[in-house]
Amino acid sequence: xxxxxxxxxxxxxxxxxxxxxxxxxxxxxxxxxxxxxxxxxxxxxxxxxxxxxxxxxxxxxxxxxxxxxxxxxxxxxxxxxxxxxxxxxxxxxxxxxxxxxxxxxxxxxxxxxxxxxxxxxxxxxxxxxxxxxxxxxxxxxxxxxxxxxxxxxxxxxxxxxxxxxxxxxxxxxxxxxxxxxxxxxxxxxxxxxxxxxxxxxxxxxxxxxxxxxxxxxxxxxxxxxxxxxxxxx
Amino acid sequence: xxxxxxxxxxxxxxxxxxxxxxxxxxxxxxxxxxxxxxxxxxxxxxxxxxxxxxxxxxxxxxxxxxxxxxxxxxxxxxxxxxxxxxxxxxxxxxxxxxxxxxxxxxxxxxxxxxxxxxxxxxxxxxxxxxxxxxxxxxxxxxxxxxxxxxxxxxxxxxxxxxxxxxxxxxxxxxxxxxxxxxxxxxxxxxxxxxxxxxxxxxxxxxxxxxxxxxxxxxxxxxxxxxxxxxxxx
DNA sequence: ATACAAATTTAAGCAAGCTTAATTATTTTT
DNA sequence: AAAAATAATTAAGCTTGCTTAAATTTGTAT
Numbered sequence: 001x002x003x004x005x006x007x008x009x010x011x012x013x014x015x016x017x018x019x020x021x022x023x024x025x026x027x028x029x030x031x032x033x034x035x036x037x038x039x040x041x042x043x044x045x046x047x048x049x050x051x052x053x054x055x056x057x058x059x060x061x062x063x064x065x066x067x068x069x070x071x072x073x074x075x076x077x078x079x080x081x082x083x084x085x086x087x088x089x090x091x092x093x094x095x096x097x098x099x100x101x102x103x104x105x106x107x108x109x110x111x112x113x114x115x116x117x118x119x120x121x122x123x124x125x126x127x128x129x130x131x132x133x134x135x136x137x138x139x140x141x142x143x144x145x146x147x148x149x150x151x152x153x154x155x156x157x158x159x160x161x162x163x164x165x166x167x168x169x170x171x172x173x174x175x176x177x178x179x180x181x182x183x184x185x186x187x188x189x190x191x192x193x194x195x196x197x198x199x200x201x202x203x204x205x206x207x208x209x210x211x212x213x214x215x216x217x218x219x220x221x222x223x224x225x226x227x228x229x230x231x232x233x
Numbered sequence: 234x235x236x237x238x239x240x241x242x243x244x245x246x247x248x249x250x251x252x253x254x255x256x257x258x259x260x261x262x263x264x265x266x267x268x269x270x271x272x273x274x275x276x277x278x279x280x281x282x283x284x285x286x287x288x289x290x291x292x293x294x295x296x297x298x299x300x301x302x303x304x305x306x307x308x309x310x311x312x313x314x315x316x317x318x319x320x321x322x323x324x325x326x327x328x329x330x331x332x333x334x335x336x337x338x339x340x341x342x343x344x345x346x347x348x349x350x351x352x353x354x355x356x357x358x359x360x361x362x363x364x365x366x367x368x369x370x371x372x373x374x375x376x377x378x379x380x381x382x383x384x385x386x387x388x389x390x391x392x393x394x395x396x397x398x399x400x401x402x403x404x405x406x407x408x409x410x411x412x413x414x415x416x417x418x419x420x421x422x423x424x425x426x427x428x429x430x431x432x433x434x435x436x437x438x439x440x441x442x443x444x445x446x447x448x449x450x451x452x453x454x455x456x457x458x459x460x461x462x463x464x465x466x
Numbered sequence: 467a468t469a470c471a472a473a474t475t476t477a478a479g480c481a482a483g484c485t486t487a488a489t490t491a492t493t494t495t496t
Numbered sequence: 497a498a499a500a501a502t503a504a505t506t507a508a509g510c511t512t513g514c515t516t517a518a519a520t521t522t523g524t525a526t
Contacts, residue, residue: 011513032474045514047475052512064474064521095353108345117338120328244483265504278484280505285482297491297504468526475520482512490505496498 006056006076010111013080014039015049019059019069020077025168030067078142079118083110085131085138086121092132093125099132099184100175134166134185134221153191153220154199161190162222169219177216182206189222239289239309243344246313247272248282252292252302253310258401263300311375312351316343318364318371319354325365326358332365332417333408367399367418367454386424386453387432394423395455402452410449415439422455 008016018038023030032046039046054061058073069077087106091097097105113121122128129145130136136144156162164187169175178184182205192209193202199214241249251271256263265279272279287294291306302310320339324330330338346354355361362378363369369377389395397420402408411417415438425442426435432447 009512033472041513042515043474044476044516048513051475091350091353095350095357097349097353101349105347105350108347109342112341112345114338114341116330116334117324117328120324120330124328242482266502274483275485276504277486277506281483469524470526471522471524473520473522475518477518478516480513480515483510485510486508488505488507491503493500493502495500 006058006072008076011049012053012058013076013111015053016058016069016073016077017080017084019067020074020081023068024074032067035067075142078138079140080110082138082140083113083118085135086118086125086128087113088131088133089125089128089137090121100172100179102132103170103175104172132185133168134164135168149223150221151223153201153217153222154194156191156222158191158193160224161188162224163188164220165223166221167219168221174216174219181210181212181216183212183216183220239291239305241309244282245286245291246309246344248286249291249302249306249310250313250317252300253307253314256301257307265300268300308375311371312373313343315371315373316346316351318368319351319358319361320346321364321366322358322361322370323354333405333412335365336403336408337405365418366401367397368401382456383454384456386434386450386455387427389424389455391424391426393457394421395457396421397453398456399454400452401454407449407452414443414445414449416445416449416453 015035018035019030022028022034022038028034032043032050035046036043050059050061050067053059053073057070058076060068060070084106087109088102091102091105092099128137136147138144150165151162153162153164164183164185166185167175167178167183169178183189187205190204191201192204195201195211195214199217201212201214201217202209203212248268251268252263255261255267255271261267265276265283268279269276283292283294283300286292286306290303291309293301293303317339320342321335324335324338325332361370369380371377383398384395386395386397397416397418399418400408400411400416402411416422420438423437424434425437428434428444428447432450434445434447434450435442436445
């Protein structure tokens with residue numbers, strides 16, 4: 001059974017989460033400036049934090065080298081993400097909050113959630129595997145479901161019909177754009193045409209055709225066939 | 234409709250709550266040392282904070298004088314208390330957490346609760362008026378129910394039968410003592426004898442006689458007659 | 467290979483919220 | 497009313513998590 005031995009802070013939690021999401025979920029290189037941009041702090045702040053966490057054995061780091069989570073750091077990051085996603089589901093499904101607001105709220109609650117509270121929330125929600133955005137909820141052991149059948153919308157061929165599984169966004173503003181288009185996890189669409197020059201995509205959704213900007217297309221993951229796993233229904 | 238214009242911090246919230254509970258709920262004089270003891274910080278820290286909050290117009294204070302909440306400060310304190318008690322009820326009734334644990338958990342969540350979240354929680358809980366300890370939940374406007382019919386257990390005469398309405402505790406350890414005696418809001422007891430020398434009290438609870446230490450007696454508020462208001466049932 | 471640009475680190479500094487130790491007020495006791 | 501005890505304040509300093517500006521390293525382009 002997991003329990004943390006290290007005293008974490010909100011700043012550390014957020015740092016670890018950023019390293020995890022950037023490096024592992026998004027598969028990008030974890031550079032100082034990418035972290036700085038994501039966390040909204042200066043590069044000097046990133047260097048400071050990296051050195052500190054390296055001393056604590058939570059990340060591997062030496063000057064001018066890439067920042068990598070140690071096993072401890074990765075588990076810690078996954079726990080914070082777990083709490084975040086449990087709260088998102090709770091806020092959306094139980095308290096009926098607007099999907100565009102749940103991220104920011106969960107961002108605050110995740111840091112004040114004891115292991116016991118996390119367990120109770122998990123139980124109350126029926127041990128869910130996915131949050132309302134379709135993101136997987138890591139288990140207590142830090143395990144994630146298999147997702148090899150998910151494909152980025154960008155890679156879907158013209159003429160194919162797919163189900164939207166996940167929309168990876170953090171910003172309320174962006175979420176509101178998706179709401180405007182009627183796009184959310186669980187919805188089926190047909191890809192009519194991909195405009196290579198900027199990644200925009202013409203799709204059919206609920207019988208209507210529309211053009212989805214490239215900037216939104218890249219945020220969507222989908223799946224062929226009929227299985228859904230959004231919200232676990 | 235209430236909404237705060239001031240940027241508060243966890244420390245400020247806790248300070249205001251302490252001033253409110255000590256001065257208004259417990260009717261004691263709000264001295265620096267009492268605050269220091271309650272908040273677990275040094276007196277120097279209290280002086281610092283008092284001066285700062287005075288500048289912000291949240292408390293009235295000048296050196297060596299008593300600390301008093303301004304209207305703004307009082308409203309702010311009541312909002313934090315409202316959030317705290319809503320969370321306590323949620324944790325107890327919805328997540329089935331142990332009564333002895335809910336205070337500490339709510340103590341953390343209360344500071345990360347937006348107005349919107351507070352509203353949703355309130356609605357989900359059915360606009361409750363009391364928390365699981367029997368403490369009243371302030372309204373959004375900062376109003377509290379009339380409680381003129383509540384009497385401290387210490388003042389109850391020998392031979393009287395009363396219903397326990399409220400047990401004012403913060404510490405898990407103390408709560409566990411009450412659990413041991415089977416005492417909680419909603420329970421009826423008969424006062425058999427009051428031992429003046431230390432305030433201990435012999436009572437009958439569920440047919441059994443027992444002696445309740447004076448230190449516990451002073452934490453109980455009760456009511457004659459048959460109306461309950463614990464948890465709003 | 468050199469020069470320039472971009473990224474990163476270092477250095478110095480700041481605000482919040484504390485601490486301890488020393489000083490000063492206030493209150494209580496005699 | 498003075499002395500003693502208690503309480504509050506001031507002063508100096510610490511840690512965390514930042515900041516800006518300058519210096520340095522690394523990567524890129526010619």
